[in-house]
Amino acid sequence: MTQKVEYTAYGQIAVIKLNNPPVNALDHETRLNLQQAYHQALQDDAVKAIVLGSTGKLFCGGADIREFGTKIAWAAPSLPDLCNELEASSKPLIVAINGTAVGGGLEIALSCDYRVSTRDAKLGLPEVNIGLIPGAGGTQRLPRLANVKLSVEMITSGGPITATKAHEAGLVDQIAEDGLLEAAINFAHQVLKQEAPLRTCAEIDVETTGLPQGFFSEFRASIARKTRGFLAPEYCIQAVEAACELPLEKGLEKERELFNQCLESSEARAQQHLFFAERNATKVPDVDPATSPRTVNKVAIIGAGTMGGGIAMNFINAGIPVRLLELKEEALQKGLAVIRKNYEISAQKGRLSAEDVEQRMSLISGTLDYSDLADTDLVIEAAFESMEVKRAVFTQLDTYCKSGAILASNTSTLDIDQIASFTSRPRDVIGLHFFSPANVMRLLEIVRGAKTADDVVVTALNIAKKIRKTPVVVGVCFGFVGNRMLEPYAREAHRLVLEGANPAQIDGVLTDFGMAMGPLSMYDLAGIDIGYLVRESRRDAISHDPSYALIGDRLYALGRYGQKTGRGFYIYEGREKHEDPEVLELAKEIADELGIQQREISDQEILERCIYMLINEGADIVEEGIASRSSDCDIVWINGYGFPAWRGGPMQYADEIGPETVLKAIQHYRQSLGSYGDMWFQPSELLKNTVEKGQNFSLINK
Numbered sequence: 001m002t003q004k005v006e007y008t009a010y011g012q013i014a015v016i017k018l019n020n021p022p023v024n025a026l027d028h029e030t031r032l033n034l035q036q037a038y039h040q041a042l043q044d045d046a047v048k049a050i051v052l053g054s055t056g057k058l059f060c061g062g063a064d065i066r067e068f069g070t071k072i073a074w075a076a077p078s079l080p081d082l083c084n085e086l087e088a089s090s091k092p093l094i095v096a097i098n099g100t101a102v103g104g105g106l107e108i109a110l111s112c113d114y115r116v117s118t119r120d121a122k123l124g125l126p127e128v129n130i131g132l133i134p135g136a137g138g139t140q141r142l143p144r145l146a147n148v149k150l151s152v153e154m155i156t157s158g159g160p161i162t163a164t165k166a167h168e169a170g171l172v173d174q175i176a177e178d179g180l181l182e183a184a185i186n187f188a189h190q191v192l193k194q195e196a197p198l199r200t201c202a203e204i205d206v207e208t209t210g211l212p213q214g215f216f217s218e219f220r221a222s223i224a225r226k227t228r229g230f231l232a233p234e235y236c237i238q239a240v241e242a243a244c245e246l247p248l249e250k251g252l253e254k255e256r257e258l259f260n261q262c263l264e265s266s267e268a269r270a271q272q273h274l275f276f277a278e279r280n281a282t283k284v285p286d287v288d289p290a291t292s293p294r295t296v297n298k299v300a301i302i303g304a305g306t307m308g309g310g311i312a313m314n315f316i317n318a319g320i321p322v323r324l325l326e327l328k329e330e331a332l333q334k335g336l337a338v339i340r341k342n343y344e345i346s347a348q349k350g351r352l353s354a355e356d357v358e359q360r361m362s363l364i365s366g367t368l369d370y371s372d373l374a375d376t377d378l379v380i381e382a383a384f385e386s387m388e389v390k391r392a393v394f395t396q397l398d399t400y401c402k403s404g405a406i407l408a409s410n411t412s413t414l415d416i417d418q419i420a421s422f423t424s425r426p427r428d429v430i431g432l433h434f435f436s437p438a439n440v441m442r443l444l445e446i447v448r449g450a451k452t453a454d455d456v457v458v459t460a461l462n463i464a465k466k467i468r469k470t471p472v473v474v475g476v477c478f479g480f481v482g483n484r485m486l487e488p489y490a491r492e493a494h495r496l497v498l499e500g501a502n503p504a505q506i507d508g509v510l511t512d513f514g515m516a517m518g519p520l521s522m523y524d525l526a527g528i529d530i531g532y533l534v535r536e537s538r539r540d541a542i543s544h545d546p547s548y549a550l551i552g553d554r555l556y557a558l559g560r561y562g563q564k565t566g567r568g569f570y571i572y573e574g575r576e577k578h579e580d581p582e583v584l585e586l587a588k589e590i591a592d593e594l595g596i597q598q599r600e601i602s603d604q605e606i607l608e609r610c611i612y613m614l615i616n617e618g619a620d621i622v623e624e625g626i627a628s629r630s631s632d633c634d635i636v637w638i639n640g641y642g643f644p645a646w647r648g649g650p651m652q653y654a655d656e657i658g659p660e661t662v663l664k665a666i667q668h669y670r671q672s673l674g675s676y677g678d679m680w681f682q683p684s685e686l687l688k689n690t691v692e693k694g695q696n697f698s699l700i701n702k
C-alpha cells in the first residue's frame with residue numbers, strides 16, 4: 001500500500017489509517033489509496049469488519065482545498081462517490097475519530113456504520129467558511145443522524161461540536177476514554193458478535209415532526225445580519241431543507257447542484273483565498289520558522305486607558321497574569337474598574353460566571369512603579385501617541401526590565417525604529433498594534449523594526465495565537481499596512497464631499513459594496529478630533545491632501561467631533577443618524593475657496609476612487625516590502641477595517657475584477673481630475689508591472 005493510507009489486518013478486523021500529514025486532507029491520491037485499502041478489506045474473506053482511523057494528530061481536515069478549481073478535485077474516486085461507496089459497504093465500517101473530523105473527513109465518518117471518538121474530538125462541517133456547502137453528503141446525512149436544528153446550526157456556522165455533544169446527538173456511538181484504536185477494534189468485535197445491523201442513511205428519514213412551523217424561515221432571519229453578502233449560508237439551508245423533503249439519493253443530487261453553484265462563485269474563491277492568506281500571514285519570508293520563541297509567562301501593560309485595558313483583557317482571558325502600570329493612582333483604579341465592569345457585563349449576558357469574573361480579576365494587578373516590572377517577560381506600551389511620551393516610557397523600561405524581556409509598543413503610526421533607539425536593546429523592541437476595541441478586534445499588526453530579533457518576531461506570532469488574534473507581520477512606515485491604506489481611501493471619501501457628493505451617498509455606496517461602515521460614519525465614530533490631532537502631530541512631515549485636511553479641520557473647529565458631540569459629518573440623535581445640510585454648505589464653501597466646481601457624482605465614481613486607491617496603496621506597500629505579500633493587506637483590511645470577507649480583501653477583489661480594470665480607472669481619474677488627479681492618482685509600479693505581465697496579485701505573492 002502506498003504511503004497516504006496504511007492497511008493492517010488484525011484477524012477479523014482490517015484497520016485502515018489515513019496518513020497524509022499535516023491534516024490528512026483527502027487529495028486525489030489519498031482518496032485513491034483509501035478506496036484501494038477498502039477494496040482489499042472487502043475482498044479478504046478473513047476480514048469481517050473494518051476500522052478506519054488516522055496515523056496523525058487528527059482524523060481528517062476534509063477535501064484538499066488546494067485541489068479545488070483543478071480537475072483532479074473530481075478525479076475518481078471523487079469524495080462524494082467514495083462516501084456513497086463506503087455507505088454501501090457489505091462489511092461493518094467503524095470510524096475511530098481522534099482530534100478533529102471536519103468537512104469531507106466528517107462526511108466520510110457519517111457514511112460509515114458506527115463512530116467511536118476520543119473525548120477531546122471535535123466534529124464539524126466548516127465548508128461554509130470557505131464559501132461552500134458540505135458536498136459529499138454532509139447536508140443529507142447529518143440531519144438523518146442528528147436532529148435538524150443541530151444540523152442546520154452546524155452547517156451554517158461551520159463551527160465544530162465536542163465529542164460529548166456529538167455523542168448526545170447520536171453522531172458518535174462511543175467515546176473512548178483511552179486507547180482509541182483498541183476501543184474501535186473492540187467495538188467492531190461487539191458489532192460482529194451481536195450481529196448488529198449495517199446502517200445506511202438511505203433507510204433513515206429526517207425527523208421533522210418536532211420542528212416548529214416556519215422553522216427554516218425563522219432560522220434564515222436569525223442569521224441574516226451575520227451572513228449578509230455571503231452566498232453559502234443560504235445554500236446550506238436549502239440543502240438541509242432538501243434533506244427534510246427528499247429521499248437520500250435525490251437529496252444528494254440537490255446537494256451537488258447547490259455545491260457546484262457555490263464552487264463557481266467569487267465568494268468561494270474569496271473565502272478560500274482567505275483560508276490560505278491567514279495561514280501564510282504567519283510565515284515571515286526571512287525568519288526561520290524553527291526559531292525558538294522566548295518564554296512569556298508574565299506580561300505588563302503601560303497605560304490603563306481604553307487601549308491598555310483592552311489589551312490586558314486579551315492576556316487575562318488566555319490565563320496569562322498582567323501587571324498594569326499607570327502614572328497616577330486615580331487613573332490606575334479607573335482602568336482596573338473598567339476592566340472589572342467589562343467582565344461583569346459579560347457575566348450579566350451569561351457569558352461568564354461570577355467566579356470567572358473574580359478568577360480573571362485575580363490575574364491582574366496594578367502598579368505605579370516601573371521597578372515592579374523587573375520580572376516581566378513582555379511589556380506592551382499603550383500610552384499617549386507622542387514620541388516624547390514613548391521616549392519617557394522606553395527609557396524607563398530599558399532601566400528596569402530584565403535582559404531578554406520583549407519591549408513592545410502599541411503605536412498605530414509612530415516609527416518603531418526611533419522608539420527602539422531610546423533603549424540599549426533595539427533587538428528586543430517590536431510593535432504590537434492592536435485595534436480598538438482591543439479585546440474584541442482580531443487583527444494584530446506585528447511591526448518588525450530594522451533591528452528586531454527573529455526570536456522576538458516568532459514570540460510575537462506565538463503570543464498572537466495564544467490570545468486568539470490574527471497576526472500580520474509588517475514593516476515600519478507611517479501607519480504600517482492598515483492605517484497607511486486607510487489614508488487614500490479616506491482622502492477620496494473626504495474629497496468627494498467637496499466635489500459634490502453627500503456623506504450619505506458616499507457611505508451608502510461603500511456599505512452597499514459590503515464595508516461594515518461607510519468611511520465618513522467611521523470618522524464620526526472614531527472622532528474627528530482624533531484625525532485632527534494625528535494631522536497636527538505631523539503637518540510638516542507628510543503631504544496630506546489639503547482639501548481632505550481642510551474639511552476635517554473645519555469640522556474640528558466647529559466642535560463637530562462626531563458621535564461623541566452629536567455632530568460630525570452627520571447629526572446624531574441617540575443611535576439615529578441624519579444628514580446635515582450644514583455640512584453640505586461647509587463643503588460648498590471650501591470647494592469655492594479651492595476653486596472646485598461641485599457636480600453630481602456617480603456611485604461608480606465613488607466606489608472606484610475609494611476602493612481602487614486603497615488597492616493602489618496596498619500594491620505600493622507590497623512593492624516596498626512593508627507587507628510580505630498582497631494577501632497580508634487583505635487580512636489586515638478584513639480583520640481590522642470591516643472590508644467584506646466574502647470579497648476576500650481589497651487585493652483579492654482586484655484580482656477578481658482584473659488588475660487592468662483598476663489600472664485603467666486610476667489612469668482615467670488621473671486625467672479627468674486635473675491637478676488633483678495628477679497629484680494623487682499615481683498608479684503603483686507593482687500594479688503597472690502586474691498588468692504588463694498579464695498576472696494578478698495572488699500570482700506575484702512573494
Ligand SMILES: C/C=C/C(=O)SCCNC(=O)CCNC(=O)[C@H](O)C(C)(C)COP(=O)(O)OP(=O)(O)OC[C@H]1O[C@@H](n2cnc3c(N)ncnc32)[C@H](O)[C@@H]1OP(=O)(O)O
Pocket residue numbers: 022023025060061062063064065066079080100102103104105126127130132134135136276279280
Ligand atoms: C466536497 C468536499 C468538501 C470539503 O471537505 S471542503 C474542505 C473542508 N475542510 C475545511 O474547511 C477544513 C480546513 N482546515 C481546518 O479547519 C484546519 O486546518 C484543521 C482544523 C483541519 C487543523 O487545524 P490546525 O491543526 O490548526 O492546522 P492548520 O494550521 O489550520 O493547517 C495545517 C496546514 O494544513 C493545511 N490545510 C488544512 N486543512 C486543509 C485542507 N482541507 N486542504 C488543504 N490544506 C489544508 C493548512 O493550509 C496548513 O498548511 P501550511 O502549514 O502550509 O500553512
